[in-house]
Amino acid sequence: MDKYVSIRFSVLTAPEKPFQPQVKADVTQLESIYPLYLNNKAAQPNADLEVTDKFTGEVAFRCAQADAQTINQAIAGAVAATEPMARMASYERQAVLQHCVEQFRARFDELAYALCVEAGKPIRDAEGEVGRLIDTFRIAAEESVRMTGEVQPLDISARAKGYQGMWKRVPIGPCSFISPFNFPLNLAAHKIAPAIAVGCPFVMKPASRTPLGALIMGEVLSQTNLPEGAFSILPAHRDGADLFTTDDRLKLLSFTGSPEVGWDLKARSGKKKVVLELGGNAAVIIDRDADLSDALDRVIFGAFYQSGQSCIGVQRILIHDEVYEAFRDLLVARTKSLIAGDPKNRETFVGPMISDSEAGRLEAWIEEAVGLGATLLCGGQRDGRVLAATLLENVDPKAQLNVEEAFGPVAILARFSSFDEALEMVNDSKFGLQAGIFTRDLFKMFDAWDRLEVGGVVINDVPSYRVDNMPYGGVKDSGLGREGIRFAMEDMSEIRNLIVRRN
Known part of the structure:
Protein backbone atom coordinates (compact mmCIF):
# COMPACT_ATOMS: atom_id res chain seq x y z
CA MET A 1 0.00 0.00 0.00
CA ASP A 2 1.21 3.53 -0.77
CA LYS A 3 2.67 5.09 2.37
CA TYR A 4 0.95 8.35 1.53
CA VAL A 5 -2.75 8.94 2.17
CA SER A 6 -4.70 11.24 -0.11
CA ILE A 7 -6.60 14.19 1.33
CA ARG A 8 -7.89 17.45 -0.15
CA PHE A 9 -6.78 20.64 1.55
CA SER A 10 -8.76 23.84 1.75
CA VAL A 11 -6.21 26.61 2.11
CA LEU A 12 -7.27 29.86 3.75
CA THR A 13 -5.64 32.90 2.17
CA ALA A 14 -5.87 36.58 2.86
CA PRO A 15 -7.98 38.53 0.36
CA GLU A 16 -5.90 39.77 -2.53
CA LYS A 17 -7.73 43.10 -2.74
CA PRO A 18 -6.19 45.46 -0.18
CA PHE A 19 -7.90 48.18 1.81
CA GLN A 20 -9.17 50.91 -0.47
CA PRO A 21 -9.90 54.46 0.75
CA GLN A 22 -13.47 55.68 0.34
CA VAL A 23 -12.34 58.73 -1.62
CA LYS A 24 -9.53 58.17 -4.11
CA ALA A 25 -7.28 61.16 -4.66
CA ASP A 26 -5.87 62.05 -8.06
CA VAL A 27 -2.19 61.54 -7.23
CA THR A 28 -0.07 61.80 -10.35
CA GLN A 29 3.05 63.64 -9.20
CA LEU A 30 5.53 63.86 -6.35
CA GLU A 31 7.26 66.73 -4.61
CA SER A 32 10.61 67.63 -6.15
CA GLY A 279 17.83 36.02 -0.37
CA GLY A 280 16.73 32.71 -1.81
CA ASN A 281 16.04 30.75 -4.97
CA ALA A 282 12.70 29.43 -3.83
CA ALA A 283 11.28 26.21 -5.23
CA VAL A 284 7.71 25.05 -5.72
CA ILE A 285 6.75 21.39 -6.15
CA ILE A 286 3.86 20.48 -8.47
CA ASP A 287 2.99 16.91 -7.50
CA ARG A 288 1.05 14.54 -9.74
CA ASP A 289 -2.18 14.98 -7.73
CA ALA A 290 -2.10 18.80 -7.87
CA ASP A 291 -4.96 20.86 -9.24
CA LEU A 292 -3.06 22.14 -12.27
CA SER A 293 -5.39 25.04 -12.99
CA ASP A 294 -5.08 26.35 -9.45
CA ALA A 295 -1.32 25.75 -9.40
CA LEU A 296 -0.97 27.60 -12.70
CA ASP A 297 -2.58 30.76 -11.36
CA ARG A 298 -0.46 30.76 -8.22
CA VAL A 299 2.85 29.94 -9.96
CA ILE A 300 2.33 32.78 -12.45
CA PHE A 301 1.80 35.09 -9.49
CA GLY A 302 4.74 33.70 -7.52
CA ALA A 303 7.23 33.85 -10.38
CA PHE A 304 6.36 37.19 -11.93
CA TYR A 305 4.62 39.48 -9.43
CA GLN A 306 6.80 42.41 -8.33
CA SER A 307 8.59 41.79 -11.66
CA GLY A 308 10.19 38.81 -9.93
CA GLN A 309 12.05 41.03 -7.46
CA SER A 310 11.12 39.14 -4.32
CA CYS A 311 13.36 36.96 -2.18
CA ILE A 312 10.57 34.35 -2.00
CA GLY A 313 9.61 34.65 -5.66
CA VAL A 314 9.23 31.31 -7.47
CA GLN A 315 12.54 30.57 -9.20
CA ARG A 316 12.61 26.76 -9.43
CA ILE A 317 9.46 24.92 -10.58
CA LEU A 318 9.70 21.17 -9.90
CA ILE A 319 7.04 19.16 -11.73
CA HIS A 320 6.16 15.46 -11.48
CA ASP A 321 6.91 13.46 -14.64
CA GLU A 322 3.27 12.47 -15.07
CA VAL A 323 2.06 16.08 -15.38
CA TYR A 324 5.23 17.78 -16.63
CA GLU A 325 4.28 18.35 -20.28
CA ALA A 326 0.71 19.36 -19.48
CA PHE A 327 1.71 21.87 -16.82
CA ARG A 328 4.66 23.20 -18.83
CA ASP A 329 2.46 23.94 -21.83
CA LEU A 330 -0.15 25.71 -19.70
CA LEU A 331 2.54 27.72 -17.95
CA VAL A 332 4.27 28.81 -21.14
CA ALA A 333 1.01 29.90 -22.75
CA ARG A 334 -0.01 31.96 -19.71
CA THR A 335 3.46 33.49 -19.34
CA LYS A 336 3.46 34.63 -22.96
CA SER A 337 0.21 36.53 -22.30
CA LEU A 338 1.63 38.67 -19.48
CA ILE A 339 1.92 42.37 -20.30
CA ALA A 340 5.29 43.98 -19.58
CA GLY A 341 5.96 47.71 -19.60
CA ASP A 342 4.88 50.89 -17.83
CA PRO A 343 4.04 50.08 -14.18
CA LYS A 344 1.52 52.93 -14.05
CA ASN A 345 -0.65 51.03 -16.53
CA ARG A 346 -3.14 48.84 -14.67
CA GLU A 347 -2.81 46.12 -17.29
CA THR A 348 0.94 45.78 -16.69
CA PHE A 349 1.95 42.62 -14.84
CA VAL A 350 5.74 42.82 -15.30
CA GLY A 351 7.28 46.23 -14.75
CA PRO A 352 10.90 47.34 -14.90
CA MET A 353 13.66 45.87 -12.83
CA ILE A 354 15.33 48.26 -10.42
CA SER A 355 18.19 49.24 -12.77
CA ASP A 356 19.73 48.68 -16.20
CA SER A 357 22.62 46.84 -14.59
CA GLU A 358 20.34 44.36 -12.81
CA ALA A 359 18.32 43.73 -15.97
CA GLY A 360 21.56 43.24 -17.90
CA ARG A 361 22.88 40.84 -15.26
CA LEU A 362 19.80 38.65 -15.47
CA GLU A 363 19.82 38.73 -19.27
CA ALA A 364 23.42 37.49 -19.14
CA TRP A 365 22.40 34.67 -16.78
CA ILE A 366 19.73 33.59 -19.26
CA GLU A 367 22.29 33.59 -22.06
CA GLU A 368 24.69 31.58 -19.90
CA ALA A 369 22.02 28.95 -19.19
CA VAL A 370 21.15 28.63 -22.88
CA GLY A 371 24.85 28.35 -23.70
CA LEU A 372 25.07 25.45 -21.23
CA GLY A 373 22.25 23.61 -23.00
CA ALA A 374 19.03 25.04 -21.50
CA THR A 375 15.92 25.43 -23.63
CA LEU A 376 14.39 28.91 -23.65
CA LEU A 377 10.63 28.29 -23.53
CA CYS A 378 9.53 31.92 -23.69
CA GLY A 379 10.72 35.43 -22.90
CA GLY A 380 14.35 36.45 -22.69
CA GLN A 381 13.86 39.76 -24.49
CA ARG A 382 14.93 42.94 -22.73
CA ASP A 383 13.93 46.54 -23.42
CA GLY A 384 16.01 48.69 -21.10
CA ARG A 385 15.04 47.79 -17.55
CA VAL A 386 12.05 45.72 -18.65
CA LEU A 387 12.77 42.01 -19.04
CA ALA A 388 9.97 39.89 -20.46
CA ALA A 389 8.65 37.09 -18.25
CA THR A 390 10.99 34.17 -18.98
CA LEU A 391 10.85 30.39 -18.58
CA LEU A 392 13.60 27.84 -19.26
CA GLU A 393 13.97 24.07 -18.93
CA ASN A 394 16.90 21.63 -18.93
CA VAL A 395 19.01 24.17 -17.03
CA ASP A 396 22.48 22.93 -16.07
CA PRO A 397 22.73 22.39 -12.28
CA LYS A 398 25.80 24.66 -12.21
CA ALA A 399 24.16 27.55 -14.08
CA GLN A 400 23.71 30.71 -12.05
CA LEU A 401 19.95 30.59 -12.66
CA ASN A 402 19.88 27.35 -10.71
CA VAL A 403 22.44 28.16 -8.03
CA GLU A 404 22.04 31.87 -7.27
CA GLU A 405 19.12 34.20 -6.63
CA ALA A 406 17.73 35.50 -9.95
CA PHE A 407 15.71 38.35 -8.40
CA GLY A 408 13.83 39.08 -11.59
CA PRO A 409 11.07 37.70 -13.84
CA VAL A 410 12.75 34.36 -14.65
CA ALA A 411 11.90 30.82 -13.56
CA ILE A 412 13.27 27.40 -14.51
CA LEU A 413 11.44 24.10 -14.87
CA ALA A 414 12.69 20.65 -13.83
CA ARG A 415 11.23 17.14 -13.58
CA PHE A 416 11.03 14.70 -10.69
CA SER A 417 9.75 11.15 -10.49
CA SER A 418 9.22 10.66 -6.74
CA PHE A 419 8.32 12.95 -3.85
CA ASP A 420 11.55 12.05 -2.05
CA GLU A 421 13.50 13.19 -5.10
CA ALA A 422 11.58 16.47 -5.17
CA LEU A 423 12.40 17.19 -1.52
CA GLU A 424 16.07 16.50 -2.19
CA MET A 425 15.98 18.90 -5.15
CA VAL A 426 14.50 21.66 -2.97
CA ASN A 427 17.21 21.10 -0.35
CA ASP A 428 19.99 21.10 -2.97
CA SER A 429 20.55 24.82 -2.48
CA LYS A 430 22.63 27.06 -0.26
CA PHE A 431 19.43 29.01 0.43
CA GLY A 432 16.47 28.07 2.60
CA LEU A 433 13.79 30.74 2.88
CA GLN A 434 10.44 29.19 1.92
CA ALA A 435 9.16 26.37 -0.31
CA GLY A 436 5.75 25.69 -1.82
CA ILE A 437 4.10 22.31 -2.47
CA PHE A 438 0.94 21.57 -4.42
CA THR A 439 -0.32 18.25 -3.10
CA ARG A 440 -3.48 16.69 -1.66
CA ASP A 441 -1.56 14.24 0.47
CA LEU A 442 -1.53 14.74 4.23
CA PHE A 443 1.50 12.53 4.82
CA LYS A 444 3.50 14.32 2.13
CA MET A 445 2.69 17.63 3.79
CA PHE A 446 4.11 16.50 7.14
CA ASP A 447 7.03 14.75 5.47
CA ALA A 448 7.97 18.02 3.75
CA TRP A 449 7.53 20.01 6.96
CA ASP A 450 9.93 17.63 8.70
CA ARG A 451 12.57 17.39 5.97
CA LEU A 452 12.75 20.63 4.01
CA GLU A 453 15.60 22.91 5.07
CA VAL A 454 13.64 26.14 4.87
CA GLY A 455 12.07 28.65 7.22
CA GLY A 456 8.55 28.02 5.93
CA VAL A 457 6.66 25.34 3.99
CA VAL A 458 3.55 26.54 2.14
CA ILE A 459 1.03 23.87 1.13
CA ASN A 460 -1.12 24.34 -1.98
CA ASP A 461 0.40 27.73 -2.66
CA VAL A 462 3.67 29.24 -3.78
CA PRO A 463 6.63 30.05 -1.49
CA SER A 464 5.95 33.71 -2.24
CA TYR A 465 3.02 33.77 0.19
CA ARG A 466 3.47 35.71 3.41
CA VAL A 467 1.09 37.08 6.03
CA ASP A 468 2.51 39.85 8.16
CA ASN A 469 1.89 38.33 11.59
CA MET A 470 3.57 34.98 10.90
CA PRO A 471 7.18 34.10 11.83
CA TYR A 472 9.02 34.74 8.60
CA GLY A 473 12.69 34.08 7.89
CA GLY A 474 15.19 31.60 6.54
CA VAL A 475 18.02 29.18 7.28
CA LYS A 476 21.39 28.51 5.67
CA ASP A 477 22.46 31.49 3.53
Missing part, protein backbone atom coordinates in the same frame (compact mmCIF):
# COMPACT_ATOMS: atom_id res chain seq x y z
CA ILE A 33 12.64 67.60 -2.91
CA TYR A 34 12.20 65.60 0.30
CA PRO A 35 13.94 65.96 3.70
CA LEU A 36 15.50 63.29 5.86
CA TYR A 37 14.35 62.83 9.47
CA LEU A 38 16.90 63.41 12.22
CA ASN A 39 15.85 62.88 15.83
CA ASN A 40 12.14 63.07 14.94
CA LYS A 41 12.42 66.24 12.85
CA ALA A 42 12.61 66.98 9.14
CA ALA A 43 16.02 68.29 8.06
CA GLN A 44 17.23 69.44 4.65
CA PRO A 45 21.04 69.65 4.79
CA ASN A 46 21.23 69.03 1.04
CA ALA A 47 19.35 67.52 -1.89
CA ASP A 48 22.17 65.27 -3.02
CA LEU A 49 20.32 62.00 -3.62
CA GLU A 50 18.65 61.71 -7.02
CA VAL A 51 15.91 59.10 -7.24
CA THR A 52 14.74 58.04 -10.67
CA ASP A 53 11.45 56.89 -12.10
CA LYS A 54 12.43 53.27 -12.67
CA PHE A 55 10.47 53.02 -15.92
CA THR A 56 11.51 56.23 -17.65
CA GLY A 57 14.95 56.56 -16.06
CA GLU A 58 14.32 60.26 -15.44
CA VAL A 59 14.97 61.90 -12.06
CA ALA A 60 11.62 61.84 -10.23
CA PHE A 61 12.68 63.68 -7.07
CA ARG A 62 15.63 64.46 -4.85
CA CYS A 63 16.07 63.94 -1.16
CA ALA A 64 18.57 64.79 1.53
CA GLN A 65 21.45 62.41 2.11
CA ALA A 66 23.04 61.91 5.52
CA ASP A 67 26.78 62.05 6.12
CA ALA A 68 28.69 60.35 8.95
CA GLN A 69 28.24 63.36 11.25
CA THR A 70 24.47 63.27 10.79
CA ILE A 71 24.35 59.52 11.41
CA ASN A 72 26.40 60.02 14.58
CA GLN A 73 23.91 62.67 15.77
CA ALA A 74 21.07 60.28 15.11
CA ILE A 75 22.67 57.47 17.12
CA ALA A 76 23.38 59.86 19.99
CA GLY A 77 19.74 60.93 19.88
CA ALA A 78 18.59 57.31 19.99
CA VAL A 79 20.79 56.65 23.01
CA ALA A 80 19.30 59.67 24.79
CA ALA A 81 15.80 58.45 23.94
CA THR A 82 16.35 54.94 25.31
CA GLU A 83 14.95 55.54 28.78
CA PRO A 84 12.05 57.81 27.71
CA MET A 85 11.01 55.26 25.09
CA ALA A 86 11.16 52.39 27.58
CA ARG A 87 9.03 54.37 30.05
CA MET A 88 6.24 55.06 27.57
CA ALA A 89 3.03 53.33 28.62
CA SER A 90 1.76 50.57 26.37
CA TYR A 91 -1.34 52.57 25.45
CA GLU A 92 0.89 55.51 24.44
CA ARG A 93 2.92 53.36 22.06
CA GLN A 94 -0.31 51.89 20.74
CA ALA A 95 -1.68 55.39 20.07
CA VAL A 96 1.41 56.22 17.97
CA LEU A 97 0.91 53.09 15.86
CA GLN A 98 -2.83 53.73 15.48
CA HIS A 99 -2.05 57.26 14.27
CA CYS A 100 0.20 55.74 11.61
CA VAL A 101 -2.55 53.37 10.49
CA GLU A 102 -5.00 56.25 10.09
CA GLN A 103 -2.53 58.40 8.17
CA PHE A 104 -1.47 55.58 5.85
CA ARG A 105 -5.12 54.91 5.03
CA ALA A 106 -5.67 58.59 4.30
CA ARG A 107 -2.57 58.69 2.08
CA PHE A 108 -3.16 55.34 0.39
CA ASP A 109 -3.00 56.62 -3.20
CA GLU A 110 0.02 58.83 -2.56
CA LEU A 111 1.95 55.93 -1.06
CA ALA A 112 1.00 53.59 -3.92
CA TYR A 113 1.95 56.12 -6.61
CA ALA A 114 5.27 56.88 -4.91
CA LEU A 115 6.03 53.16 -4.81
CA CYS A 116 5.10 52.75 -8.47
CA VAL A 117 7.51 55.55 -9.42
CA GLU A 118 10.52 54.92 -7.20
CA ALA A 119 10.48 51.10 -7.34
CA GLY A 120 8.90 50.59 -10.78
CA LYS A 121 6.32 48.38 -9.09
CA PRO A 122 3.17 47.71 -11.14
CA ILE A 123 0.44 49.85 -9.65
CA ARG A 124 -1.70 46.90 -8.55
CA ASP A 125 1.28 45.41 -6.70
CA ALA A 126 1.99 48.83 -5.20
CA GLU A 127 -1.55 49.08 -3.84
CA GLY A 128 -1.17 45.61 -2.37
CA GLU A 129 1.99 46.68 -0.56
CA VAL A 130 0.28 49.74 0.92
CA GLY A 131 -2.40 47.41 2.23
CA ARG A 132 0.28 45.30 3.87
CA LEU A 133 1.91 48.41 5.36
CA ILE A 134 -1.41 49.21 7.03
CA ASP A 135 -1.78 45.60 8.22
CA THR A 136 1.73 45.59 9.69
CA PHE A 137 1.20 48.75 11.76
CA ARG A 138 -2.27 47.57 12.81
CA ILE A 139 -0.86 44.26 14.05
CA ALA A 140 1.91 46.14 15.90
CA ALA A 141 -0.69 48.35 17.59
CA GLU A 142 -2.45 45.21 18.82
CA GLU A 143 0.78 43.54 20.01
CA SER A 144 2.06 46.67 21.77
CA VAL A 145 -0.26 45.99 24.72
CA ARG A 146 0.56 42.26 24.91
CA MET A 147 4.12 42.35 26.24
CA THR A 148 3.57 39.70 28.90
CA GLY A 149 5.93 37.76 31.17
CA GLU A 150 5.64 34.71 33.38
CA VAL A 151 5.67 33.67 37.03
CA GLN A 152 8.04 30.74 37.51
CA PRO A 153 8.27 28.39 40.51
CA LEU A 154 11.87 28.03 41.63
CA ASP A 155 11.42 25.57 44.49
CA ILE A 156 12.48 22.60 42.39
CA SER A 157 14.82 21.37 45.14
CA ALA A 158 15.32 21.85 48.87
CA ARG A 159 17.91 24.59 48.41
CA ALA A 160 15.34 26.77 46.57
CA LYS A 161 12.49 26.39 49.04
CA GLY A 162 10.90 29.77 49.65
CA TYR A 163 12.15 31.29 46.40
CA GLN A 164 9.91 32.48 43.60
CA GLY A 165 10.79 33.88 40.21
CA MET A 166 9.17 35.91 37.50
CA TRP A 167 10.36 37.48 34.28
CA LYS A 168 9.34 40.18 31.86
CA ARG A 169 10.62 41.54 28.57
CA VAL A 170 12.30 44.93 28.36
CA PRO A 171 13.41 46.89 25.28
CA ILE A 172 16.88 45.98 24.04
CA GLY A 173 17.78 49.61 23.38
CA PRO A 174 18.78 51.61 20.27
CA CYS A 175 18.34 49.63 17.05
CA SER A 176 19.81 49.99 13.58
CA PHE A 177 17.68 49.14 10.57
CA ILE A 178 18.76 48.77 6.94
CA SER A 179 15.93 48.12 4.47
CA PRO A 180 16.00 47.05 0.79
CA PHE A 181 14.63 48.48 -2.45
CA ASN A 182 12.13 45.81 -3.42
CA PHE A 183 9.50 46.36 -0.68
CA PRO A 184 10.32 49.92 0.44
CA LEU A 185 7.16 50.23 2.54
CA ASN A 186 6.47 46.83 4.01
CA LEU A 187 10.00 45.71 4.80
CA ALA A 188 10.73 49.04 6.48
CA ALA A 189 7.45 48.67 8.37
CA HIS A 190 8.52 45.24 9.66
CA LYS A 191 11.38 46.96 11.46
CA ILE A 192 9.81 50.29 12.47
CA ALA A 193 6.45 49.04 13.76
CA PRO A 194 7.75 46.39 16.21
CA ALA A 195 10.42 48.79 17.47
CA ILE A 196 7.74 51.30 18.43
CA ALA A 197 5.54 48.54 19.86
CA VAL A 198 8.30 47.31 22.17
CA GLY A 199 9.76 50.76 23.00
CA CYS A 200 13.09 50.82 21.13
CA PRO A 201 14.51 54.00 19.55
CA PHE A 202 15.97 53.42 16.11
CA VAL A 203 17.95 54.77 13.21
CA MET A 204 17.06 53.56 9.72
CA LYS A 205 18.87 53.59 6.41
CA PRO A 206 16.35 53.04 3.59
CA ALA A 207 17.63 51.86 0.22
CA SER A 208 19.04 54.79 -1.75
CA ARG A 209 17.13 53.70 -4.86
CA THR A 210 13.77 53.75 -3.04
CA PRO A 211 13.86 56.04 0.04
CA LEU A 212 10.53 57.82 -0.32
CA GLY A 213 8.25 55.30 1.38
CA ALA A 214 10.35 55.34 4.55
CA LEU A 215 10.55 59.14 4.46
CA ILE A 216 6.77 59.39 4.31
CA MET A 217 6.67 57.09 7.34
CA GLY A 218 9.09 59.51 9.00
CA GLU A 219 6.78 62.42 8.23
CA VAL A 220 3.86 60.57 9.82
CA LEU A 221 5.90 59.62 12.89
CA SER A 222 7.05 63.24 13.28
CA GLN A 223 3.41 64.15 13.98
CA THR A 224 3.36 61.99 17.13
CA ASN A 225 4.59 62.57 20.69
CA LEU A 226 7.46 60.07 20.55
CA PRO A 227 10.39 61.22 22.73
CA GLU A 228 13.02 63.30 20.94
CA GLY A 229 15.57 61.00 19.33
CA ALA A 230 13.13 58.08 19.13
CA PHE A 231 13.66 57.76 15.39
CA SER A 232 15.82 58.95 12.53
CA ILE A 233 15.34 57.98 8.89
CA LEU A 234 18.47 58.72 6.95
CA PRO A 235 19.12 57.97 3.29
CA ALA A 236 22.88 57.59 3.05
CA HIS A 237 25.46 56.38 0.60
CA ARG A 238 26.61 52.87 1.47
CA ASP A 239 30.27 53.96 1.64
CA GLY A 240 29.49 56.48 4.38
CA ALA A 241 27.08 54.41 6.42
CA ASP A 242 29.38 52.12 8.42
CA LEU A 243 28.08 53.52 11.71
CA PHE A 244 24.75 51.77 11.13
CA THR A 245 26.71 48.51 11.44
CA THR A 246 29.76 49.11 13.58
CA ASP A 247 28.68 51.59 16.28
CA ASP A 248 28.61 49.81 19.65
CA ARG A 249 25.96 52.16 21.01
CA LEU A 250 23.47 50.28 18.86
CA LYS A 251 22.22 47.06 20.46
CA LEU A 252 20.60 45.37 17.46
CA LEU A 253 21.14 45.42 13.70
CA SER A 254 18.28 44.27 11.47
CA PHE A 255 19.20 44.03 7.79
CA THR A 256 17.15 42.92 4.81
CA GLY A 257 18.96 42.58 1.50
CA SER A 258 21.47 40.51 -0.40
CA PRO A 259 23.29 37.61 1.29
CA GLU A 260 26.73 38.94 0.32
CA VAL A 261 26.08 42.28 2.01
CA GLY A 262 24.23 40.80 4.99
CA TRP A 263 26.88 38.33 6.06
CA ASP A 264 29.57 41.00 5.66
CA LEU A 265 27.60 43.34 7.94
CA LYS A 266 27.26 40.60 10.54
CA ALA A 267 31.03 40.03 10.49
CA ARG A 268 31.60 43.73 11.22
CA SER A 269 28.74 44.31 13.66
CA GLY A 270 30.62 43.70 16.91
CA LYS A 271 28.70 42.56 19.98
CA LYS A 272 25.22 43.64 18.94
CA LYS A 273 22.45 41.18 18.14
CA VAL A 274 21.96 40.69 14.39
CA VAL A 275 18.83 39.71 12.43
CA LEU A 276 19.30 38.98 8.73
CA GLU A 277 16.52 38.53 6.16
CA LEU A 278 18.42 37.63 3.01
CA SER A 478 18.95 32.95 3.71
CA GLY A 479 19.48 34.54 7.10
CA LEU A 480 19.11 34.56 10.87
CA GLY A 481 16.10 35.29 13.05
CA ARG A 482 12.44 35.83 12.25
CA GLU A 483 10.25 38.76 11.34
CA GLY A 484 6.51 39.03 11.94
CA ILE A 485 5.56 41.58 14.58
CA ARG A 486 5.48 39.42 17.72
CA PHE A 487 8.66 37.61 16.74
CA ALA A 488 10.50 40.80 15.85
CA MET A 489 9.45 42.24 19.21
CA GLU A 490 11.13 39.28 20.89
CA ASP A 491 14.38 40.06 19.06
CA MET A 492 14.07 43.72 20.04
CA SER A 493 13.66 42.89 23.73
CA GLU A 494 15.50 41.04 26.48
CA ILE A 495 14.29 38.89 29.37
CA ARG A 496 14.79 40.40 32.81
CA ASN A 497 14.42 38.11 35.83
CA LEU A 498 13.09 38.93 39.28
CA ILE A 499 13.89 36.42 42.07
CA VAL A 500 12.19 36.77 45.46
CA ARG A 501 13.30 35.04 48.69
CA ARG A 502 10.23 34.76 50.85
CA ASN A 503 11.73 33.37 54.09
